[in-house]
Amino acid sequence: SGLYLFDLSAGKNRLGGSVLYQSQNQLGQQSPDLDNAQHLLQLFELMRDAVHGDLISACHDRSDGGLLATVAEMSFAGHCGVNLQAPSVDLEAWLFNEEPGMVVEVSAANQAEFMAVVVASGLSQLTHHIGEVIEGRNFVITHEAGDESWSCDELEVIWSQTSHLMAMQRDNPEVVAQEFAQIKQHNPGIQPAVDFDFDPGLIAGYQGQTKPKVAILREQGVNGQNEMAAAFMRAGFDCVDVHMQDLVDQQVDLMDFSGLVACGGFSYGDVLGAGLGWAKTVLFNLRLRQQFSVFFADQSKFALGVCNGCQMLSGLRLIIPDTDHWPDFLPNESEQFEARFSQLSINDNNIFFQGMSGARIPVAIAHGEGRAVYQDASGNAGQVAAQYIDNHGVTTMQYPHNPNGSQQSVAAVSGAGGRVLAMMPHPERVFRSAQMSYAPAEWGENSPWMRMFYNIRLFVD
Incomplete structure (x- = not known):
């Protein structure tokens, strides 16, 4: 299945006030903004139509941490790998800006119908194919400067670390340690098994x-x-x-x-x-x-x-x-x-x-x-x-x-x-x-x- 980014900033990729700059003790000159409110209404209507048509498998807004955090969180929740294909732009700004936007996952069978909905919405210029869901548990970024790859489990450990340390102070540390250890146990997610009638x-x-x-x-x-x-x-x-x-x-x-x-x-x-x-x-x-x-x-x-x-x-x-x-x-x-x-x-x-x-x-x-x-x-x-x-x-x-x-x-x-x-x-x-x-x-x-x-x-x- 493919990953698509709705970029309501039209490629401005402003980093002011971002988590990235905060970690570097910077503020930045330009902060993200919704420059055209009509685009937000168009995106809402597009998502409504796509959801009603069962065209989307998953979605996540681009927010704290930018595109990299957004796609990583989708990977953690879906227990799957990702190949993120970066365009020929400033890679840091592309990955970490927190401009308004959304990432959706669309199966191969639905991509043609999905793109027809995108075109009808008038947002085709702001919609970008940014990668694929892949087998295994690797997070890959493909870029003209070279490819980078990490274990999704290792990334999830890093992503969870701060919350884990807080929970160790607040909760029963024994059970907190149990939950944290399961990140690397290849949890398949919820697996219902029902063979009876409930009609x-x-x-x-x-x-x-x-x-x-x-x-x-x-x-x-x-x-x-x-x-x-x-x-x-x-x-x-x-x-x-x-x-x-x-x-x-x-x-x-x-x-x-x-x-x-x-x-x-x-x-x-x-x-x-x-x-x-x-x-x-x-x-x-x-x-x-x-x-x-x-x-x-x-x-x-x-x-x-x-x-x-x-x-x-x-x-x-x-x-x-x-x-x-x-x-x-x-x-x-x-x-x-x-x-x-x-x-x-x-x-x-x-x-x-x-x-x-x-x-x-x-x-x-x-x-x-x-x-x-x-x-x-x-x-x-x-x-x-x-x-x-x-x-x-x-x-x-x-x-x-x-x-x-x-x-x-x-x-x-x-x-x-x-x-x-x-x-x-x-x-x-x-x-x-x-x-x-x-x-x-x-x-x-x-x-x-x-x-x-x-x-x-x-x-x-």
């Missing part, structure tokens, strides 16, 4: 029928109820917003619902431990404790807890059948809030993941206290519903693939005969392919996580 046809037979009611449960500080409701609505549920105060005031009875879903967020600001204040609202209210106990024991009901809801369900394991050996969820080993895109391996030992066993699916995670720690070191492997895996598909304790240091790489556990699931990652934030940071085109509108919500609908029937 809406799975629940087509329920169209026109009465929708089962699900309680979208929240407490003070919870903020994930809207996206959770959206996922369940797509699966054919009637979602009811239920605040814990509604239960305390006896305005709502859990037994009126087919299931309850405890949503993510920060109930009570995570005081007393994440999710535990929420759990105590149930345990220290005799009437609520009885109501939840009866609900969890009813084999026609299901319960799902995600993130803060997972921590809350863990705090209720005294009243949930078959959860004696569930783990506690403690502060992350990194000592930081982790907001990442992780990958899980799925077990189908529950009603939620039926037909999904063995799949490798990316998912959003966002938590400060997600480290699963068992009181009994052996845990209960039969209750593990999902595990963190690396990009080779192997369960791992290595950071950041295991983002919190969970024992047994645990990301989710099941109980009550598979009717209750406590899950730290957020499937409700990625039930649409568009919500994924990366999704294969063949997935279509739904992501594989939609199968989880369809499974719940099938169970309720």
Whole structure:
């Protein structure tokens, strides 16, 4: 595939205020500028058309560090090599100016159609073919003065060094060292593996029928109820917003619902431990404790807890059948809030993941206290519903693939005969392919996580 530069400076290559000059203790005489604002509008419209036509494989704005940093970062993210072909101009200015512009990657099959869009936009004079994506992990600059080549891994080590040193001072240095060491381990990137159906046809037979009611449960500080409701609505549920105060005031009875879903967020600001204040609202209210106990024991009901809801369900394991050996969820080993895109391996030992066993699916995670720690070191492997895996598909304790240091790489556990699931990652934030940071085109509108919500609908029937 080819690399193209949209140069809105029309070749001026001004270096004033650049990172290059800053590193040399210089300021410069002329700084980058957008000399023709119309060009920016034309570029926006061009990019809109190219994206809608699926003509672009990747893009990155030219910003701090200039063209060299832009293309290098694209190489790091794409795990690929680059041959950058410099024109007959001042090489330093060409590589390091921070003029407004953008680099796009276009596959060979799309280049003719892409150039037709460029010509139609009126920006052909500002569009330049600057190189190719190549096999291997080398970064090559071809120039009339001679070629230069570096290992992409070595460049990424240099690029990451400052952030790494800062993280060593701020975070747990053990996990920081693990992440830094992986730069040279030829990480292939996220590798989904899905062989099951997640098409809406799975629940087509329920169209026109009465929708089962699900309680979208929240407490003070919870903020994930809207996206959770959206996922369940797509699966054919009637979602009811239920605040814990509604239960305390006896305005709502859990037994009126087919299931309850405890949503993510920060109930009570995570005081007393994440999710535990929420759990105590149930345990220290005799009437609520009885109501939840009866609900969890009813084999026609299901319960799902995600993130803060997972921590809350863990705090209720005294009243949930078959959860004696569930783990506690403690502060992350990194000592930081982790907001990442992780990958899980799925077990189908529950009603939620039926037909999904063995799949490798990316998912959003966002938590400060997600480290699963068992009181009994052996845990209960039969209750593990999902595990963190690396990009080779192997369960791992290595950071950041295991983002919190969970024992047994645990990301989710099941109980009550598979009717209750406590899950730290957020499937409700990625039930649409568009919500994924990366999704294969063949997935279509739904992501594989939609199968989880369809499974719940099938169970309720």
